[in-house]
Amino acid sequence: MPGWVEVLLKTFVVIVLFFAITKLVGKKKVGDLGLFEFLTSITIAGLSAFIIIADRPFIHGIISILLIGLVLFLIDLFALKSKKFHDFTKGNGTVLIKDGKILEDNLKKEKLTTDELLSSLRQKNIFKYADVEFAILEATGDVSVFPKKEMLPLTPKLLNIKVAEEKEPYTVIQDGKIVEDSLGKSGKNRQWLQTELDKLGVLLENIYVGQVDSYGELTIDLYDDTITVPSPQQRPLLLAMLKKCAADLEGFALATDNKEAKEMFEKNKNKLNNAIKKVESYLK
Template identity: 45%
Template sequence: MPGWVEVALRSLVGFLLLLIIARMFVKKPIGETSHLEFGLIASVAVILAIGSIQLTIPVSNLLIGLLVWAGSAFFILMLSIKNATIRSAIYGKGIPIMKDGKILEDNMKKQHLTSDELLRKLRAKQVFQVADVEFAVLEGNGELNVLLKKEQQPITAKMLHHPVPKIKEPETVIMDGKILHEPLSSRGFNEEWLKTELKKRNATVENVFLAQVDEYGQLTFDLFNDTQQVAQPTELPLLEASIKKAQADMELFALDTEDKQAKQMYSWCANQMKQVHELVSPYTKSN
């Protein structure tokens, strides 16, 4: 067998093996892997890379080396899953760097973390003032996680006791100009409904690059032609406008009539429409 053919075959097999091993042991971004995980994958990659060009190394020796390294990685992975002590020893554990708003200098020294690095890691979390931090922990992979002081945390709907709609994953119903029937039917719609909705906004299936249906049944899509403007969905805004108009009409009728009973009835209806508007408002403004 010519040397270049053997190199090509070894390289192809090595690439496939590396892909399989990496998918088995590392299912996270490279920045979140531990030093051990990165070292194991790097070692396997070096073995495969050298073995693909060093034709004097027998394939059997390569397989033995690969088996030892991959087997060791798998063995350590299994141990770490079953034993918390081993898991902490291998992957490390979170070390507090700030507590009660104060920097723990001794822990910083133990982790070889300088003040410049601390400030850089805080800036990566969009924190530019140390005084805003209540608690910070340095994770085993070197990432700094931060808890802001109560007064510095963003206001949430829960803090305001404001009802918000539940979020459900949108379904992609068109991809690359082709209808995906399964997700479309899971939302309770069919192809005819989809084409009708597209036609309302001057689009066809063939012109749509990507289309999704949200939890409220509204269709949003992006066209292949980036210069063409896409009309926004109008169903929910129209619903809110109709409710507000009904409330305004009831209030107007209450002002126009001299009949006390009718005035009381119109005022009650206006109040009911106001409550309906408050209930549906989070949903109509969701987009």
């Protein structure tokens, strides 16, 4: 058998083995691999390259790869059943910062320098260790950080503000063509789409991507990035209209001398203002 054919066959067998071992040990990102798994992966890669080109019995290399794959599978299996075994083989997290104070002994234990810790914090957009409630060095080598409550970004939940639920946007235009299926799922039709494009003053063939969001608003991206497309204005216009109606009701109440009419205008103005407060965050 020619040498190049032998190399091709060996390579194919090794690829099949890799695929089988991956299925056996499960899907894991490179960042999720423990130290033992990482070193084992490097060993398998080096061993595979060696057995493909080495003038040694090919079956011996296959047995080695299969044995390594079996050991990885058994380690994962036992780690699922025993926490002690999991901690021994996979490792566990080490607290590096607690209540804004660096735990120097744990840093030394993990052979980390202060500069390395601060660098990890900067990668999480934290520049003062005193702003950290606690930081943990995970078994994968990544540093998980939880800032102090006063340093957390403001969210609608913290402000007790209700926001509208966002749903999946539908891509109704792609590469200058209408995606009929998505357009139907969004609850819109061609006539509505053409009306929106006329409002924006753009042609269908000049659009790279167009999406309809959960509010029923169309957002587009043009092939020509130098052209600025105005943002959807339906919600702000509706909010402005509601506020104008409330102002008109107040004006009517001030303009009339009829007591019953004045009370009616005031009552409806208050109802409308209460409604505006409830929907204002959705319409901005």
